[in-house]
Structures are given as C-alpha cells and as structure tokens.
Amino acid sequence: MKQVEEILKKNHLSVTGSRQKIMQLFLNSNGALAHADIEKKTGESFDRVTVYRTLQSFVEKGIIHLIPTRDNSIKYALCKDDCEAGHHHDNHVHFICDECSKTICLDDVTVPQVKLPKGFTPQHAEMVVNGICEECK
Amino acid sequence: MKQVEEILKKNHLSVTGSRQKIMQLFLNSNGALAHADIEKKTGESFDRVTVYRTLQSFVEKGIIHLIPTRDNSIKYALCKDDCEAGHHHDNHVHFICDECSKTICLDDVTVPQVKLPKGFTPQHAEMVVNGICEECK
DNA sequence: GTAAATTTGCAACAATGATGCGAAAATTTA
DNA sequence: TAAATTTTCGCATCATTGTTGCAAATTTAC
Numbered sequence: 316m317k318q319v320e321e322i323l324k325k326n327h328l329s330v331t332g333s334r335q336k337i338m339q340l341f342l343n344s345n346g347a348l349a350h351a352d353i354e355k356k357t358g359e360s361f362d363r364v365t366v367y368r369t370l371q372s373f374v375e376k377g378i379i380h381l382i383p384t385r386d387n388s389i390k391y392a393l394c395k396d397d398c399e400a401g402h403h404h405d406n407h408v409h410f411i412c413d414e415c416s417k418t419i420c421l422d423d424v425t426v427p428q429v430k431l432p433k434g435f436t437p438q439h440a441e442m443v444v445n446g447i448c449e450e451c452k
Numbered sequence: 453m454k455q456v457e458e459i460l461k462k463n464h465l466s467v468t469g470s471r472q473k474i475m476q477l478f479l480n481s482n483g484a485l486a487h488a489d490i491e492k493k494t495g496e497s498f499d500r501v502t503v504y505r506t507l508q509s510f511v512e513k514g515i516i517h518l519i520p521t522r523d524n525s526i527k528y529a530l531c532k533d534d535c536e537a538g539h540h541h542d543n544h545v546h547f548i549c550d551e552c553s554k555t556i557c558l559d560d561v562t563v564p565q566v567k568l569p570k571g572f573t574p575q576h577a578e579m580v581v582n583g584i585c586e587e588c589k
Numbered sequence: 590g591t592a593a594a595t596t597t598g599c600a601a602c603a604a605t606g607a608t609g610c611g612a613a614a615a616t617t618t619a
Numbered sequence: 620t621a622a623a624t625t626t627t628c629g630c631a632t633c634a635t636t637g638t639t640g641c642a643a644a645t646t647t648a649c
Contacts, residue, residue: 329614329615329616329625329626329627330615330616331614331615331626331627331628332614332628333627333628334627350605350606351604351605361628361629362628362629362630363605363606363629364606364607364608364628364629364630365627365628365629367605367606367607368627368628369627372627381522383520383521383522383580384520385518385520385578387524387525387526387636387637388524388605389524389605408566408568410568410572413575421568421569421572423569424566424567424568424569426566426579427564427566429545429561429563429564429579429581430561431545431547431558431561431581431583432558432560432561432586433586434585434586434587434589435547435558435581435583435584435585435586435589436583436584436589437581437582437583438550438581438582438583438584439581439582439583440579440580440581440582441522441579441580441581441582442563442566442577442578442579442580443520443577443578443579444566444568444572444574444575444576444577444578445574445575445576445577445578446568446572446573446574446575446576447572447573447575448571448572449569449570449571449572450571452571452572452573466594466595466596466645466646466647467646467647468595468596468597468645468646469597469645470596470597471596487636487637488635488636498597498598499597499598499599500598500636500637501597501598501599501637501638501639502596502597502598504636504637504638505596505597506596509596524605524606526636
C-alpha cells in the first residue's frame with residue numbers, strides 16, 4: 316500500500332484523487348505550501364474549492380498545520396513528527412527565506428518561553444524567523 | 453496644535469480628515485487595529501480605499517507597524533516609542549488575548565534569540581503569544 | 590489668494606475564501 | 620462484486636479583502 320494511502324486511512328479520510336495528489340505534494344516538498352502553490356503544482360486538475368476543502372480536512376485531522384507569515388498569506392506544512400507518529404507536535408519555530416521565500420519547519424527548534432508582564436497568561440506562542448536558508452547561503 | 457496634527461506634520465504627511473481621524477483612533481485604542489475595525493469605528497465616513505491608503509502611508513512613515521496573526525488578518529499598531537521619539541523600535545513580542553481578542557504590543561518584551569540549525573542566517577524574528585490578557589484575567 | 594502637489598472617492602478589477610446543491614465518486618453492506 | 624449508503628467533487632454564486640487608474644476635491648506652498 317502506498318504511503319499516501321496509509322496516511323489517509325490512518326486519519327480516517329476516504330482515499331480520493333485530490334487527497335492523494337495533494338498529500339503527495341506535501342511529502343515531496345521540503346517546505347510549506349500555500350494554496351496557490353498547490354493549485355499550480357496539481358496542474359489545475361482539481362477545482363479550487365476541492366483544494367480548499369482538502370486542505371481543511373487535513374488541518375482538521377491534524378495532518379498539516381498552518382504557519383503564520385508576515386504578509387497575509389496562509390501556508391500549510393506537514394510535520395515530520397506528525398505524520399509518522401501521529402502524536403501532538405511540539406511548538407517549533409518556522410523559518411522563511413528572504414531569498415527563495417521558502418517556508419521551512421525547524422522541527423528541532425522549539426519556541427522559547429518569554430517573561431510576560433504581570434497579569435498576562437500565555438497559552439501558546441508562535442515564532443517566525445526570516446533570513447537566509449541553508450540552500451541560499 | 454493638536455497631538456494628531458503634530459504627529460502628521462512631524463512625519464511629513466499632509467493633514468487631512470481621514471489621517472487625523474484614523475490617527476486619533478490609534479491614539480485612543482490600547483490595542484492593535486485591523487482594517488475592518490477602523491472602517492467600523494470611523495462610521496463609514498471614508499472610502500475603503502482611503503482607509504487602505506492612509507494605513508499604507510502610516511506604515512511607510514514608520515508610524516504604525518504590522519502584526520502577524522495566526523489567522524489571516526493584518527493588524528496595525530502604533531508603538532509608543534515610535535510616535536514619541538521617532539526612533540526605530542525594538543522588535544517586541546505581540547500578545548493576542550483569546551478572551552477579548554485584543555492585540556497588544558508588549559513593548560518591553562523583546563523577541564528572544566534562538567539557535568538555528570547550521571546554514572540558517574537569521575535576519576528578523578517575530579513572536580506572537582496567545583493567552584489571557586491582564587484585563588480579562 | 591492662487592498655483593502646484595497631494596489626496597480622495599468612484600469604478601473596476603483581481604485574489605482569496607465560503608456555501609448550497611446535484612452529480613459523481615468511494616466506502617460499506619450484504 | 621453489486622447494490623445501498625455515505626462522502627466528496629465540481630459548478631455556480633456570493634462575500635471579503637486588497638489594488639489600480641483617473642478625475643474631482645483638498646491641502647500645501649508661494
């Protein structure tokens with residue numbers, strides 16, 4: 316059984332063309348993908364709405380996660396830890412390359428704790444670092 | 453001379469109705485504002501395009517700055533340090549309250565440095581913390 | 590106060606995202 | 620494996636958000 320099928324079944328999602336193709340895209344890409352990237356790379360074989368709904372279903376099942384960016388674009392990424400073990404992933408730092416504008420999950424870099432002013436209770440923290448990635452250096 | 457006028461003149465912006473009103477909104481609000489907030493609070497006295505362009509001009513002059521959020525919305529905030537002294541503001545942490553969903557600049561909390569994997573060169577880092585703010589606790 | 594420069598508002602457009610619904614798939618059942 | 624059931628797909632439609640060009644109005648400079 317192919318890897319994509321396994322992942323879908325494990326997450327109780329029916330195996331359809333769009334889900335297979337899009338999941339494969341995530342497995343092949345080393346960075347995060349925006350909706351537009353996916354539409355381009357699938358060669359317009361799927362309806363825009365289908366892509367949205369496919370991504371939604373992946374997010375709901377916790378297979379992919381969203382990455383906040385400085386500009387107003389949503390990016391999705393598959394976390395290595397997630398798809399292999401299914402366990403809750405640590406809160407890791409995301410890196411966006413200013414050169415190739417690729418978004419990369421730094422799975423091994425955890426978001427540091429910060430001391431907040433009195434009265435503020437933290438629940439969750441996100442950190443995004445911009446700079447030059449290892450490929451563009 | 454009113455405070456808003458001063459700020460505008462200091463930043464070489466002509467003093468117009470929309471700029472005055474929107475600047476006043478920022479001075480009054482203790483949190484960050486989204487475009488939609490501004491449209492609501494100005495009571496639709498200005499065209500949508502004018503609001504966009506006003507915000508753009510403020511960003512260009514460095515009077516306000518953008519805050520990234522987990523959802524896909526741009527928020528703008530006036531930094532106390534900025535508008536008083538005009539000097540380049542430190543990279544501070546932003547806090548978003550899960551209760552009142554207000555976005556607050558923690559001007560005194562600087563974004564910590566993180567150790568990146570080999571090959572990655574950081575240039576800029578953003579940190580957004582979610583949780584409960586001092587007013588909602 | 591008038592000329593020059595800037596800003597505004599309107600119209601139009603593009604991109605992104607959501608929803609309802611019948612048709613087409615995938616899954617389950619027998 | 621074929622029928623029944625459930626899920627998903629694709630189309631049409633709509634809402635929101637943001638941009639651009641241009642003429643009219645406003646602001647600034649002289």
